Amino acid sequence: MRIALFGYGKMGQMIEEIALNRGHEIVAKIDESTEDINFNTMDVAIDFSMPSAAYGNITKCINNNVPVISGTTGWLDDYENAVSLCNDKKGAFIYASNFSLGVNIFFELNNYLAKMMQNLPEYKVELEEIHHTQKLDAPSGTAITLAEGVISNSNYKAWKLDHSSDETLKITSKRIGKVPGTHTVEYDSVVDSIQIKHTAHNREGFALGAVTAAEWIIGKTGIFSMRDVLNLG
Numbered sequence: 575m576r577i578a579l580f581g582y583g584k585m586g587q588m589i590e591e592i593a594l595n596r597g598h599e600i601v602a603k604i605d606e607s608t609e610d611i612n613f614n615t616m617d618v619a620i621d622f623s624m625p626s627a628a629y630g631n632i633t634k635c636i637n638n639n640v641p642v643i644s645g646t647t648g649w650l651d652d653y654e655n656a657v658s659l660c661n662d663k664k665g666a667f668i669y670a671s672n673f674s675l676g677v678n679i680f681f682e683l684n685n686y687l688a689k690m691m692q693n694l695p696e697y698k699v700e701l702e703e704i705h706h707t708q709k710l711d712a713p714s715g716t717a718i719t720l721a722e723g724v725i726s727n728s729n730y731k732a733w734k735l736d737h738s739s740d741e742t743l744k745i746t747s748k749r750i751g752k753v754p755g756t757h758t759v760e761y762d763s764v765v766d767s768i769q770i771k772h773t774a775h776n777r778e779g780f781a782l783g784a785v786t787a788a789e790w791i792i793g794k795t796g797i798f799s800m801r802d803v804l805n806l807g
Contacts, residue, residue, distance in 0.1 A: 584777065619641070641665065666798070683770060735747060
């Protein structure tokens with residue numbers, strides 16, 4: 575499989591290492607300043623770029639009939655536009671806030687717990703995420719996905735950074751050292767607390783998930799998620 579990397583930071587380099595070890599070829603390493611891109615050399619593109627570049631990268635791939643995997647967060651105001659374009663062009667696209675197998679199982683657990691707790695208003699929910707100091711966006715895309723899972727199964731209407739109310743779910747974001755990613759969902763009442771937590775030990779799980787998604791999407795048409803890739807539906 576011939577893979578193009580849009581963004582060649584730490585994640586891009588780790589994806590390259592895993593892809594090569596799995597017998598794939600890296601045919602391009604593209605940053606924001608790259609202008610001459612030969613899309614004919616690519617079987618699939620993996621985007622772990624900057625929020626300002628992600629939408630442009632994704633649309634270029636779709637317009638050139640290249641399936642694209644994106645793990646860049648902070649660009650989702652344009653997500654529906656990307657979906658519309660992909661449908662119009664009959665392309666293939668996967669966005670995930672987190673490609674880790676463990677995190678995607680955590681998403682499912684979060685949704686299931688939220689459904690169990692939805693008729694227990696005495697429990698208030700809060701989310702916390704901790705990442706390394708180089709992470710630019712806050713809250714993390716993973717925290718937003720978790721919040722959306724709670725909101726869709728509760729009376730909360732929205733999430734907000736560092737603020738809560740009866741209808742607003744609070745997300746606390748912390749940036750500490752080199753932490754790869756820790757996410758906690760806590761239901762707290764006067765009498766007790768229930769907490770679920772995912773702790774990443776390194777970034778390899780994210781990179782492996784992205785390469786696995788790239789392998790899976792070849793030959794397919796449509797908008798997919800990691801639930802499709804991992805058959806969690």
